Amino acid sequence: MDYLAEGFLRAVRLILSLDRELTGIILLSLKVSGLALVLATLLGLPMAVAIGFKRIPMRGFIVSLFNAFMGLPPVAVGLFVYLFLSRRGPLGFMGLLYTPSAMVIAQTILAFPIIVSLCHAALISVDPVIRQAARTLGATDPQAAIAVVKEARFGIMSGVMAALGRVMAEVGAILIVGGNIAGYTRVMTTTIAMETDKGDFELALALGLILIGISLLINLALHLVQQKGVRKLV
């Protein structure tokens, strides 16, 4: 038990000293996951709107497909992205493998179905009379759709937070496509996995504590967003 306590204490000291390596890893993690989240939201929200409001063939099947893809295995996503970006792959000419960009692509793919599914669920739960009301007040079809998006804002934010939670904690995909290169593609989760393998728990524990803290913060934010949505009605 001593090594656990000792490792824990050293980890806390590392956090308090704002170790350069530690902060670099944290910032890269936030940058990669944050960018992936922004991209997934920019692509996923319009997709959710299209599925929710446009008359598209096989809508039920598409919704089921996105629901199923919410649980995509990160390692499998990493493998497919690797194959596409590797030198012999169709996108190999871009030279993105083992770069933060490759990690962003992999995490965007993981976050995208979560955002589409949860945003779609939030949008279709809005009373259809809202869209009609917007049109009666002079909204064009896109403006009426925006009115519905605004009504679904708390549900949409919950979906985005859930996707953030998923990509922040993800290790398999970014390990494969990023390569865990020190100072370049090494992020919190891949560092924890590597340091644990090495039996060096100091950095792993420090990052583990921070990751748990971030996860708790995301959940707290999610809770506050949902509470705000409920409170508005009380």
Place this chain on the structure above:
Amino acid sequence: MSLVLRASHIAKQYGRTPVLNNISMSFEEKGIYVLMGDNGSGKSTFLRICALLEDPDGGSANYEVNGTLLPRDINLRRRISLVLPGVGAFNTSVHQNVLYGLKLRGIKGNDASRKAARAIDFVGLDHKKEQNALTLSSGETQRLGLARALAIEPEVLFLDEPAAFVDARNREIIEEIIRNLAGDSRRTVIMTTHNRRQAQRLSNRLFFLENGNLRPA
């Protein structure tokens, strides 16, 4: 330059059930037109078709100015409005709800605030303008629906059962608002109700919708 609605041979059916059967009518005079009919008689469908929110299976709802037919575009839709039975209040303050239609028309700033404040005051919700619209009572929600429509100053205003499911006090307030609304000589109000007394109290012209046909009272 007043807007005239002409409904020509409007027909509509849901599945195999005909709801509206070749209805033609012109709404040339200003004032309050009241459509009465039982539940399911097609009153709301007729209103939605006339408000250009739904397409008929046959015939058309056309708008004219001085005999010139207007294109059914967004500019025309912004000259008319329909207050739905459920209103569809947005999850924001009463004030923001009323501003919505003004913003769509590019009216912003003090001008928009002044118009919104006047509409909110007109329906007696001044003391609740900062309150979330979803927390209003059903009568107040109906009045909010009227305020939203009033703020955008529609030339033709459709009201679908504006005083159903509200208490006696709110019904009186709503009826008074409708009378005042129609007092504007440039405006045509077309409303539905299944309350015969209310219809008689409010209407300048009363019609019955029965078996898909419209007949004067």
